[in-house]
Amino acid sequence: MVQSAIKQKNNDPAVRIDAEGLLTRELNLKLREVVSNGAQKIEIRNVYGQRYIGTDLDKPVEIEIFGTPGNDLGAFMDGPRIIIRGNAQDGCGNTMNSGEIVIHGHAGDITGLSARGGKIFVRDGVGYRVGIHMKEYGDQKPVLVVGHTAQDFLGEYMAGGILILLGLNLKEGEKHRASYIGTGMHGGVIYLRGDVDDFQLGKEVGIAELDGGDYVNLELFVGEFADHFGYDAKGILKHKFIKLFPLYLRPYGRLYAY
Amino acid sequence: MKDITRINNPYGEDKAIESCSIFGMMDTTGKRFSGEGIIKAIANMHVRGNGLGGGFAAYGLYPEYADFYAFHIMYMSPEGKTDTECFLKQKFEVVNAEELPTRPTITIVNPPLVRRYFLKVKKQECREQSEDDFVVNRVMDINTSIRDTFVFSSGKNMGVFKGVGYPEEIGGYFCLENYEGYLWTAHGRFPTNTPGWWGGAHPFNILDWTVVHNGEISSYGINRRYLEQFGYKCTLQTDTEVITYAVDLLVRKHSLPIEIMAKVFAPPFWDDIERRSQEDRELITVLRQVYGSLLMNGPFTIIIAHQGEMIGLTDRIRLRPLTAGVKGSMLYLSSEEASIRLICHDLDETWIPMGGEPIIGSLGKPLKSKETTLAGKVA
Numbered sequence: 001m002v003q004s005a006i007k008q009k010n011n012d013p014a015v016r017i018d019a020e021g022l023l024t025r026e027l028n029l030k031l032r033e034v035v036s037n038g039a040q041k042i043e044i045r046n047v048y049g050q051r052y053i054g055t056d057l058d059k060p061v062e063i064e065i066f067g068t069p070g071n072d073l074g075a076f077m078d079g080p081r082i083i084i085r086g087n088a089q090d091g092c093g094n095t096m097n098s099g100e101i102v103i104h105g106h107a108g109d110i111t112g113l114s115a116r117g118g119k120i121f122v123r124d125g126v127g128y129r130v131g132i133h134m135k136e137y138g139d140q141k142p143v144l145v146v147g148h149t150a151q152d153f154l155g156e157y158m159a160g161g162i163l164i165l166l167g168l169n170l171k172e173g174e175k176h177r178a179s180y181i182g183t184g185m186h187g188g189v190i191y192l193r194g195d196v197d198d199f200q201l202g203k204e205v206g207i208a209e210l211d212g213g214d215y216v217n218l219e220l221f222v223g224e225f226a227d228h229f230g231y232d233a234k235g236i237l238k239h240k241f242i243k244l245f246p247l248y249l250r251p252y253g254r255l256y257a258y
Numbered sequence: 259m260k261d262i263t264r265i266n267n268p269y270g271e272d273k274a275i276e277s278c279s280i281f282g283m284m285d286t287t288g289k290r291f292s293g294e295g296i297i298k299a300i301a302n303m304h305v306r307g308n309g310l311g312g313g314f315a316a317y318g319l320y321p322e323y324a325d326f327y328a329f330h331i332m333y334m335s336p337e338g339k340t341d342t343e344c345f346l347k348q349k350f351e352v353v354n355a356e357e358l359p360t361r362p363t364i365t366i367v368n369p370p371l372v373r374r375y376f377l378k379v380k381k382q383e384c385r386e387q388s389e390d391d392f393v394v395n396r397v398m399d400i401n402t403s404i405r406d407t408f409v410f411s412s413g414k415n416m417g418v419f420k421g422v423g424y425p426e427e428i429g430g431y432f433c434l435e436n437y438e439g440y441l442w443t444a445h446g447r448f449p450t451n452t453p454g455w456w457g458g459a460h461p462f463n464i465l466d467w468t469v470v471h472n473g474e475i476s477s478y479g480i481n482r483r484y485l486e487q488f489g490y491k492c493t494l495q496t497d498t499e500v501i502t503y504a505v506d507l508l509v510r511k512h513s514l515p516i517e518i519m520a521k522v523f524a525p526p527f528w529d530d531i532e533r534r535s536q537e538d539r540e541l542i543t544v545l546r547q548v549y550g551s552l553l554m555n556g557p558f559t560i561i562i563a564h565q566g567e568m569i570g571l572t573d574r575i576r577l578r579p580l581t582a583g584v585k586g587s588m589l590y591l592s593s594e595e596a597s598i599r600l601i602c603h604d605l606d607e608t609w610i611p612m613g614g615e616p617i618i619g620s621l622g623k624p625l626k627s628k629e630t631t632l633a634g635k636v637a
Contacts, residue, residue, distance in 0.1 A: 024305065049302055049596030068596040087608065089594055090579055108595075108610060109579060127610050128576045151612060152575060177612075179530075199533065 014064075015039045020046035024070065028052055035061050035080075049089070054082050054099075071108075074101050077118065090127070093120045096142070102228050106148070115142035115161065119221075122146045123229045125169065129153040134188060136160025145225045149194075153180045155244070156202075159187040164221055166236060167194030176200070182244050186251050190244040191218060193236070204251050205244045214243055277578070278460075278472040279303035279425075279446040282561040282591040283601075284568040284619045289587075290318050293434030293442060299597040300444040301426035306472075306593060309365075310454025311447025312428035313420025315461040315468040316439030317565055320415050326353050326376040327393055330411035330418055331400075332456055333371040338406030345404065349396055350377040358419070363431045366423050370456055374417070390465055390510065394489070397464065401493040408457045408494070413466025416565065420445075420459035428459075440621070441568050443561050445470035449496075457494045462502040464490075466564045469505065471498040472593060473558035473578045484551035498560075504552050505562055516569055516618055522549040524574040524614035561591050566621035576613030583608040589619035 015034050019027050027050045034042060035057050047053070047067030054063060054074040064083045074082055075094035087105035095114040102121045109127035112120050117140040125148035132153070134142050142161035148169040155163050167176055175195045182190055183202030190205075191214065201207070210218070218237060226233035281300045285291065293314060300312075320328055329346075333339045346352055353376040360369070379389045387395075397409045411418035416439070419432040425446040429435075445460035451474065452458060461468035475481065475497035482492050482500050488511070490503035501523075508519045522545055526534070531542050546553070557577030562569040570591040572580050583590040583598040583605045590598040595608055611617050619625060 047596075048600045049594055051305070068599050070594065070596055086599075087595055089596065106610070108581075109576070125610075127579075128613070151610070199529070 014041040014043045017042060017044045018046055019044050019048070019050060019067070022050060024051045028055065031057060031063070035059055054080050054101075060099075074099065077101075087124075088122075093118070093144075096120075097140075104229070109151075112142065112144045112163075115144070116140055117142050119143045119224070120145070121225050121228050124148045126150045126154075129156050131158055131161070131163045131190075132156045134158050134161040134163065136188060143221055145221050147225065147229065147231075149176050150178045152178050153183060154178050155182045155185055155188070155190050156180065157184040157186070158182060158190070158246075159185075161188045162217060162221065163188065163190045164218070164225075165190070165192050165194075166222070166225070167192070168231075168236070170194050181205070182246070184251065185244070185246045186249055187246055189214075189217075192242050192244065193239050196242075201244065204247055206247045208243045208245055210241055210243050214241075277306045277593070278448050279306035279593045279597075280444070280460075280470045280472050280559060280561050280591070281593070281597055282441075282443040282470070282563065282568050282570065282589075284441040284563075284589045285587055286589060286619055286621055286623060286625060287587045288318065288440045288621055290438040290440045292436070292438050293429060295601045296442040296444050297426050297429035297434060299592065299601050300429075300446055301424070302597040302600050303446055303592075303594055304424060304426070306448065307424060307446030308448045308454075309424045309427075310422055310449050311420070311445070311459035312423050312425030313418060313445050313447075313459045313461050313470075314425070314429060314432075314434055315411075315416065315418045315443045315463065315470070315563060316434075316437055317416045317441040317466070317563060318439045319417045319437055320376070323354065323376045324415040326378055327412060327414055328417055329375040329377055329409055330358065331373055331375065331407060331409050333373070334406035336371075338404060339371065339373070341404050342400060342407045345396075345400065346375060346377065349380065349383050350375075351380055352376075353378055359433050359436070360431050361433055363423070363427055365427050366421065366431045369421060369431070394464060394506070398489065398491045402491050410457060411463050413463065413468075414565070416466050416468075418461050418463045418468060420461065421456045422454055422459065441563055443468060443470050443563050443568070450474055452496045455495075458496040460498060461563075462494065462496070462498050464502050464506050465510070467502055467505050467510075468563050469498055469502045469560055471501060471558055471560045473560075473573070474556045475500060475554050475558060476556035477554060480551050481554070501554065501558075501560060501562075504554075505564075508549070508552070509564075516567070516616060518545065520569075520571050520614065520616040521545055522552050523554045524571065525553060526574065526614070559593065568619045570611065570617040571615075572611070572613050574614035579610075580617075581608055581610055582617050584625050587625065589617075589625050591617060 042063045045066045049070040051070035054077045058078040062081045072091040072094045077099045078097040081100040084103045088107040090108040093112045096118045098117045100119045106124035107122045107126045111130045113132045115134045128151045145164045182205035223233045355375045358372045384392045460470045478497040485503045508514045559572045559578035559580045581595040
């Protein structure tokens with residue numbers, strides 16, 4: 001069944017996989033096999049909830065997914081670029097190391113959890129606890145850009161990386177609805193386009209004006225976001241942004257001291 | 259409490275951390291459809307369960323017996339059946355009684371005998387009680403007193419089918435492709451703290467209320483003691499049972515609207531209440547004072563159903579997933595979006611509701627998505 005599901009046409013660089021009826025394990029085995037055979041571009045159709053797609057792949061292959069991939073899409077991923085023509089479920093980009101995930105739709109809870117590198121672009125909104133415990137070290141710096149808004153606990157326990165929330169679905173003057181933004185945050189930075197009230201923020205974050213370095217970040221990553229989804233980056237960047245940063249690098253340092 | 263150790267799961271009862279799967283689908287015009295679609299949808303979330311419980315509820319199931327209470331009863335021994343049928347004949351007029359049709363399924367091991375009864379309440383037995391109250395009390399009688407017997411479905415024109423196995427196996431075992439209903443819910447179980455046994459599978463039911471649940475009600479003890487004051491006896495050894503009885507108490511007995519019930523189960527935090535309008539503040543404060551013991555603590559996503567209505571609700575900080583989808587008059591609720599899309603390729607929209615805010619589908623009312631609950635609307 002797995003064999004017959006794969007078709008590669010002459011002169012067409014994309015390997016096509018029909019995922020209909022394939023179990024998570026079967027689909028991921030197939031992906032490993034195809035990538036180790038040197039595929040540069042893979043197109044997967046009829047995806048209905050198969051998990052961990054793109055995990056354990058460490059080559060810069062491009063994977064285009066048609067359908068609804070399952071939880072933990074791109075978990076532990078190290079290099080590939082995944083494009084989703086649809087929505088992503090929960091845990092997308094879990095502990096991802098490098099690579100890129102571009103979602104033409106919305107993404108569920110805990111998107112980008114514990115990511116340690118790579119980029120995730122979400123055209124629409126995201127669920128709860130997005131960017132939870134993202135972290136950075138040296139040059140490894142994960143970036144997560146969300147086009148619409150987020151639900152509660154955005155950037156919870158965030159330890160590094162860059163989180164950008166664009167609020168493109170908000171009407172003029174409308175605030176983001178998420179509460180507990182940056183609760184427990186102790187590293188990295190969150191850029192918010194649009195407004196929030198103080199009570200929506202966790203106790204561990206402060207608000208700051210953007211400086212030159214921040215605008216370099218925004219121009220770069222909002223530019224990439226706009227390229228992916230056909231937006232005008234300049235128009236997006238004209239709007240006011242605020243910057244959230246951690247007040248303490250070790251918020252619980254004293255709590256556990258003895 | 260009856261001894262259920264004989265019929266427990268053979269895999270031990272150690273705590274295991276995974277997730278259940280839940281699914282619900284409803285045609286708000288009342289058009290009936292078979293169980294085939296929901297079996298396919300819940301089977302797509304196979305990995306969320308572990309084969310220790312699966313079940314379905316369907317509404318509009320027995321139109322030819324719509325005026326009678328339909329009891330589905332499981333018997334672990336022939337004596338249980340003899341005693342129960344004797345009891346039923348005393349208290350009810352038994353309009354029809356038969357074994358539920360089943361299909362031999364290799365993975366369904368040691369199934370209990372499951373029989374279906376259509377019952378009419380005897381007026382002289384009922385006295386000044388309402389018929390519904392009378393039925394609730396008799397279900398409690400059977401579940402606490404008659405050996406080897408559990409009533410797991412007791413509503414009108416609806417039915418629950420459940421047991422130990424993956425949901426797709428249970429659906430096949432009870433031949434659900436041969437039934438039609440306008441509202442179906444389903445559950446695949448991964449028992450965490452309590453045994454995987456036939457009575458502990460979801461949906462849980464009393465009268466025509468059913469609940470399927472993903473999560474863990476850590477306030478079970480408090481909820482259970484509170485409900486016991488009102489005559490509800492928890493016999494099925496699983497936290498979800500308290501939600502079912504709490505719904506019956508709040509909505510049927512105390513006549514509260516579903517939106518208020520949601521505020522009892524998943525109330526806003528106190529600092530959030532402080533920021534509400536005065537009217538809202540007073541209402542929620544009173545609810546927390548009066549029904550504090552029915553606050554459902556711990557992570558949960560539930561689908562509640564009764565005749566004419568399907569409700570999806572999560573705990574207030576959404577520690578378990580729920581996705582809603584709409585296509586024309588159809589409302590879908592699921593742990594995972596992929597399962598909805600598998601059986602409906604061209605959804606009008608899908609969205610992820612905010613924690614603690616119910617999604618309600620009602621018979622005869624057109625569906626509308628609530629802008630404020632959208633996390634990301636897909637056109």
